[in-house]
Structure formats: structure tokens, C-alpha cells
Amino acid sequence: MSSKKSHKESRQAARGQTGAVTHREEILRAADLLEECLLLLDEAGNVLHANAAAARCLGLSLEELLKANMARLADSAPPEEALHLVRGLLAAGEEFSGESVHTKPDGETVHLTLSLTRMNPPGSPGVAFALVARDVTDSRRAEEQILHDAFHDALTGLPNRALFMDRTGQSLARSRRSEEARFALLLMDLDRFKVVNDSLGHQAGDRILQGIAQRLKACLRPADTVSRLGGDEFALLIEDVREGRDALLFAERLHKALLEPFALEGQEVFTAASIGVALGTPAYENAEELLRDADTALNRAKAQGKSRSVLFDPTMHQSAVALFQMETDLRRAVESGQFHVYYQPIVSLKTGRTAGFEALVRWQHPRRGLVWPAEFIGLAEETGLIIPIGLFVLKEAIKQLRSWQSRHPRTPPLLMSVNLSGIQFLRPELTTQLDLTLREYGVEGATVKLELTESVIMEHAEYARDMMAQMKAQNVKLCVDDFGTGYSSMSYLRRYPIDTVKIDKSFISKMDTDPESLEIVRTVVTMAHNLGKEVIAEGVETREQLAKIKALKVEYAQGFFFSKAVDRESAESLVTWRWFW
Template structure:
């Protein structure tokens, strides 16, 4: 027994009765009580305020208070302390009234003994403690419910009535008196799309047997809106397993559901244009394929669209303008769709259009033509008038397609064919495209393996001095010995290397190998100190920021004098970015390296470029040499280029000399240098060395 519970306050004015109570408490076996006594109600109230009292024994008839008022005054002063009323035999009715008012028990003087007194005191304190614990539990429950902000409900299944807490009603905007105790008043508010699920859950035998209820639904508020709620509860059954009642809570989850819907939308839609993204269009493609497999007569098509030269807009006007252009392109494309078609943005400047329920390829082509017409009108973005075309690849549904990725792949392949055909057009996918794409992929893989093991060769074609017949220099030309196809020419694999950026490691290897080989020849014979080597640079190599540093590293590594190296570029390379080209060529020329313009006459051929750029050599394209012997115009073009080179103090080399007639004409025109099959095809390094010794070193 705690020290507080051992304190007993006896309020009794009769000394004999007080002594009797004291003796009974003293005879208690195992219980130790400390008795406090007051003979007046006022004195008892003071003692009750000054110490921890476990129980009060109260006589109702006191000098300063009488009857039920005595109890009421004491109870009001300390309602948490259990009170046992002491009364005479004639006051038993009053004692019962006191118990109904809040007393824990009553004892009749003259009839009470020690055991009865102690038992009454013990029960009084236990009941009061139980009341206190229950009250705290209820307070904790109420506080938890209020803190959780949930509405409570309690459905008596046998009576068919339900209780809805004020919070349950207020979270829907209703006053406490606006919803009665009919469960249908609740169910009638649930959204028609959700009510079947809710009723099924409520009627589920497992739920009625006590399994937890957990269901989400939309419910109508007082103003007519719908909000998402989570309803949780549990049924209580009798000893026979019959459900008696079901109770639970209702939680507002509207914000969470809206956030989930936003996340779902974001996962399926493009953040910039709001159009479906790859995930959503892939899902719908899967559905279309499944429908076609069930109904083979159904046809659909996939249009893969890529904006032509969109990168120029981003690079010149900025990404903000580019984004606005993409949004407007998406809007125009949407005008070309039917409501049940799917227009998606895959990312960047790529869009996909899924055309459902078409008759044949003509329907898809008609849509492609419509798109091209819509794009014919310029776009007005940020005050700029922008002309934008798109290349379109079309893949038609066939029973052979089983996966969405296959259709997207083939439509993409057809789009690249359209772009190769000149942009602003469309192309229908066919099986040959797939075979070519697979072959290109296989070639790319082989290229990568060859790069890793440096599995390339350089062949060397001599440049001949026409007056002496001696070798002036070599042009290094790359060859690729394929494991199964033999020697592959640059015309076949260089475009693929450009497209995949593999040209960079290939180009670095070719430059290093050409310089190494020439330096080896020079070291072997000092008479070759003036021999030169020319190496072709692609557009991708020339635009590489590290080009100048790479050239410097190669020269330092191989020990080749810079004057012995000449880099060949085409006119088109210079025109991609004239300002960058001028800066880069100036840096290379400052190192002492020669610069040659390859295929002169086939590009822009602007005299201003020859004046602006630090160029040493012009190479006349072989097409002019071939035409020279057949037409007067062809001969005059060659003569004009030779005269131009002389006037600008540029070295001139005629490419593609294949006959004695061509060589004689070039000699007559005063052409200083030429190369071609008439003199030698490109040779492996050991054959080139043999030729070099038989011509250069013997004349």
C-alpha cells in the first residue's frame, strides 16, 4: 500500500465512535493505516487540503454540517478521493442518496466490524483507482483521436443504427445535427464509382468475422465536392461468432491522393509539353498489339518524328526559346491527330504518333502529309520567325510485331532514312531497312572492337612531282581489315564512325600512326628528311576541342618535324563554323603544320575563304580531272584552279590522275603535283617503302 493510500481521514464528532474506528484499523492484519481525525467538517476540509488522503470516512451528522449537504461539500472539495459515509440505522435512506451522488459506499454504525470496514475501504480505493484509470484512458483516447484529426463511427449491426462523431461530420462540412444515425446516410454520400467496393468490403465475411476493414473512397461534402477518405475499422462478434457492431475511423487522405495522381501523371507525361511520354505511349502500343492479335483485321501505325535542325535553334537562340518551340510543335502536331490517337514526346526533339484503327498505309501517309503542311507555316517564337521541318518514319502494324519497342525501333529506322533522303519528308519502313540497321549495328560493334585492339591499317598513296617524277609526299589513307569481310574501304565505315563519334579515336590513331611511320622512314635515311605526309581530318575531328593539343602531343611523341605534316580538310568543314575554323587553323599554322583544302571546287569555292583562312594547298577534285579529257569546260576548270593557286601562291595537287592522257594534259597546264592510280594505288607501308626507295632515293 502506498503512503498516500495509508492515510485515512475520519470526520466524526462522537469520541466513542471515533475510538471504535481507530481500534478496528489498529487490528488490521498486514495493512498499516495512519488515521487523521476531525470533529468538524471545516476541520476535515482543512486536513484534506493539507495532506495526501487515501480514503475519507465521513459522518453525515456533524456540529457544523448536517445530512446530504455534508457529503456534497466534502465531495465537491476533493472529488478524486473515495468517500465512505458513516451513518446511523435511521439515516440509511440518506446514505443511499449519498452513494448515488458519488460516495463509494456507506457503513451503518453499530453494525460495522473490522473486516467489513477494511474491505469497504479497500474496495472504495480500488474502484476510485479504476475510475481514475478509465478516465485517463478515455482522455488519452480522446486526445489521440483529436490529434489524429480523424472522424469516428460506430455501427450497431443488430439495430442498424450508427454513431458518427462531430469530427466525422465536420470534416465533410456538415453540422452535428445534419447527419442522423442511419448508416445509409453515410453510404449515400460515397462516389458512385467507389460505393460497390465499399459495400463489398463491409459485407465481406472476413471483415464481419473481425478482419480489419481498410478501404479508400471519394465522399461528397456538404458543398458538393468529393474528397478522398480512408476508412478503417473492425467488427466485434458475440460468442457465437455473429457480428454485433463495427467501429472505426475516417481519415482525410485527399492531399495524398492528389499528390499520387500528380506523381502518376508526371510519370506518364512529358513535363514540358504535357504530352504523353515514352512510358505511356509504350503502354498504349502494347494494348494496340494485343488488340491486333485478337482481331487481326485491326491496323495501326507508328509515326516517329524528328525536328530537322532543331539543335541550331538551341545553339543560336537558347534553350528557353527552344523549349517554347517544342511546346508549339507539340500543339501543331496535336491538330493532326484524332481524339483516340496518341501523340507523345520521347524527349529532345523526338515525337511519336500512334494512329489507331487505320485502313492501310495511305491513311498514315495522309497524316504525314498533313503534318508537313502544318509545319510549312513559320513559328513565331520570342519575336523570331522560325522555319521548322520534321522527318517522319512510318511503321505499319503487322502480325510479326509482339513488342512495342520493335515498332518504335522500326519507325525510328524509317525516320533516319527520311532524314538521309533530304529531311522534311517521310519514309515507310521495310524489311531492307531493318537488315541495313542490323548490319550497321554489327559494323559499329566490330568498329569498337577494332579500336580497342588498333585493328586498322594505313595505306600510303604517293604525291608525284610531274616535272621530276619523284615522290613529294604521301597521303595516309585508312583501311579496315575486317575479320570476315576482308579489307573495308573508308567510304563504307567512315560515315558510320562519324555518326557514332568513333571517328575521334580512329582519327587519333591514324594521325599518330602516319607520323610514326614517316618519322621511321626519315630516321632510316637522312635523304628523306624533307618527305611529307598528309592526313585527312573529318568534320567531327576538326570540331573537337582537343584537336590542337592532340596534334602537338603526336608530334612530340613521334619526333616528326611539324613542317612535314599536312592536315587535309574539306570546304564544308570550314563552313560549319567559320569563326571557329579560322581560330583553329591559325593555331595549327602557328605550329608550322601545313593546311590543305581537299576536293576543291565541289563545295562553296568562295575566294573570300581562300583569303581568310591560312591554307597552303588546293587539291583539285578527281571529278574535274576525269572530265578534263572529254569536255572543254572540264579542262578550263582545271586550268582556272591552277591559275588561281599560282596567283594566291598556293600549292596545287590534282587528284585522281588515272591515264597517260590526263597526266600529259596536267603537264601541259603546268600542274606541279598529282596523285592517282596512273602512278600508284594506296599501298601498305612495306610496299610504299619499296616504291619510295625505287623512285625517291634513286633519282
């Protein structure tokens, strides 16, 4: 009886063991269906089981994995990564979760999240730990790309402003710790790059910027940095530069790197740049201050004629502060009506009478007194304030012309010349403003003369032709101002509806002493007359100059010989004045 019972129990135990084995195999087969990597480890870290995902993820076969120890797998990763830590954690019997970068035998790296869990108490046979890993390579690379994009320029791949300013701040910190850690910041702006974009298109411009980025990188050492701050502006951080002349020599290398033309769409495209240089010293509080000074030097380089390098010095900052104050004052002047129009007579050399006036703006500054245009017109153009200033002068001059024409009627009627800034001329609404002003004051367009410089006409040839045609439709007269100082091409006088040529005073003033200037004036007058244009001689100051231009049959003259520009009350008496010589 007892023998039968024992035999029965043995069979039941065997069936139980078989069932347990079968159950374990089912679990392991199910593990192979998981996307996560699963490693079952013993107390010593030997791999007792690995699923198919683990083999794929780690780049090993199942056979290789089952012969592996976690120490070997950890050694395949960089020592600072999490897999290296697992060996110590296995011995300590702790749970662990974290991340690791694992290197496969073929050199490919994978990013893993890890979770190590103890399955049985220490000293138990068989499985001691379960290690679950998930391949997060794609998401981590996406995060790395997002981080990279946040600090790099999308077009050129160079560090962007944020990264550049961070590195500049680090360089400043090093300079405070050591006198030897000096450096230079170079700010570069491409000259006339807008012309490339306008003529060849923005895609071509982008290719030029990419090419320039590569050339700048080729000039650098490993410790240096080049960044695209935006548009056509680049910044460079050059380490181990102790003196200004060394920084300027490096800037010269950059200029030379840009000399070679770019081959683009079957043509050569030449580039040049202006560069401002500032030396990094412990005196700077932050990177923004250093960049500000480099920008100040850059503006000075541009003002000196483009394609130049200028080293910052403190006097430039003082000038920049003064310029900023003037801009503030200029904006206030526009708002509070501090501008006034002065009038300089234009005299008919045939009759000796005032044929008209040129309207000239003056700024009555509350502290500085009368400010001449040479001091603020450039800044007004740069800031766009020339638009309201120019419109004020146009309206005021036409209003005054109407007043004088009403009180002093004559044939031919009094004329008024008004200068147009290039910025003002490029505004499409100018012709509408002109038409409204003429209608408002009841002035005939034929008694208004608008003065333009050669450079404005030639740099915007097609636009200028269209705009001038609209002006001529309003019967206004058109005058080329400062003739001879720009392109000096008489051919465009034939192509554009120009009525009058005004010879620049720089030629008139030298007629007495410089035969070449006299010959230039003679040539201009002859050619203008041959094309049916009237001529005004500007800047006449002596009787001798007057005699020479009269001999050349110049129609009109203006200058200090007759009168300086005066306010409207003083100009009133000149309306009917007659000069004798």
C-alpha cells in the same frame, strides 16, 4: 418512512440522468475538436450526431447532416466507391474499413479513409454505428502526382517511354485477337535540333519541344498516343491504320504541322523532322521489336537527306543486322590492329617528281579481305571509333615520312598529307597529339599537311579558326579537301590560314566533256592563286585532264594516271620516281 426513501431515490436517479446527459454532451463537444470526421448512426443509417469536421469534410451544415441518411451520402459518391457499399454493410451489421471518393454539393471531391464500427447490439435503441472518416485528399493527390510523373515527361506532359511501350504492348495484344485491330508506330527525330540548343540555349530549345508536343497532339484522334521518349525524339501510336500508305499520309500531316515557324525571342525558328514508320502486326513478339524496326526506318530516313518519312521493310532489318556485324568487326579491328596505311603519290607538275604522299587508311578484314574507306568511315565516325583509327593513321604516316626523309633527303623535303575526320578535328586534344607525334619522330611540321573538308570548317567556324591557329603554330600546312562540293565560298579562304586547295575529283573527271566543270576548275584555280594558295587536282586519270590542269598552272596532281594508293613497300619506289608526259 418509505415515502421519504422513495423521494430520495427519485432525486438520486434524476441527478444520475442529468450527470449522464452532461457527460454525453462533454463527449460530443470533445468530438468537435477532432480532425477526423465522426458520424453516429442508428440502425437504419440515419445520422444522430456529426462533429464539425464531418460537416466541413462532406460540405454540409450540421443541420443538413442531422437530417441525412447514409444512403443519401452514399449516392453522392460514384457507385463504385466505398460509401456506396456502406448501405449494404449497415444492414448486414458488419464492421467495415476502406476508402472512398466523396463529391461535395459544390462539385469538389475529397478522398476519405472510412472505419465503420458497431457500437450496440442489433435492436438496441439509439446509436448503432460509429463512422470515422479521415480526409486524405492531399496525400492521395500527391500519390497520384507521383504516379503521373512516373509515366509522363516532365517537360511536355506527354506520356513517357514506359507508358508508351505499355500502350504499344496493349495494341499488339489487340491485333492478335482481331485482324481489324491494326496500327502504326511512328518514330520522329528532329533534324539539326542541336543547332537550336547551341545557338539559342537550352531554355529556348525546351520551349520549342513544348510547342512541338502541342502541335503533335493536335494531329491525333482520341485513341492515338504521342510520347516524348527523350531528347528531341517523339513516338506516336496511331490506331486503325491498316496499310503503309495510310501511315505515310499521316506522317506527311506531321511534317506539315512543323512547317510553321516558332516565334522565339524576336526571331523565327524553323523545325523539321525525320520519321520512321512501322506497321503493328501480330508477327511482332513485343513492343520493343516494333520500336526497333521504326528506329531502323528512321535511320534510313535520315540517311536519305532529313525531313523525310520512310516505311520499314524487312530488308532494312537485314541491313541493320549487317551494319551491327560490321560495327562489331570494326571494334575488333581497332583492338587487333587490322588497319593499314596506303600511300598515293602527289606529283609536282613543274618537276614531274613525287612531291609527297596522301596517307589513306585500309582495313584488312580477316574474312572479307581489303575493305575500302567508303564502306566503314561513316560507321567509324558514328561510333566514335574514328578517333583511335585517325590517331593511328596520323602516327603511322608521320613515322613513315620520317623514314623516307632519312633515306631520301632532298630539297624541298618530301611531304605527307593526312586526312582529318570532322569528329577528330573537333577533339581539343588533337593539337597535343600532333605535337607529341612530331616530336616523337623528329619531323618538321612544315612537311606535314592536314586535310579538312569545307563543311567541317564552315559548320564550326569559330572553333575551326582557333584550332587552325594552334596547328599553324606547329608550322603544319593546312589543305581544304574536296573543294567545290560543300559551301564553295572562296571568301573563307581569306579568313582562315589555309595553304592549299584540293579540287574535288568530280570536277576533274568531267573536264573533258563538261564545259561548266572546266570553267569551275579554271575559276577556282585563278581565285586560289590570287589569294596565294597552291592547288592540287585530285582524281586525274587521263592525259587530256593532265594537259588541261597544266595549262591552268595547277601546281600538283594525284590520281590513277600516276598511281593508285599502294602499300608502303610499293610506295618506296615512288619516292624518287619521275613521271614523263
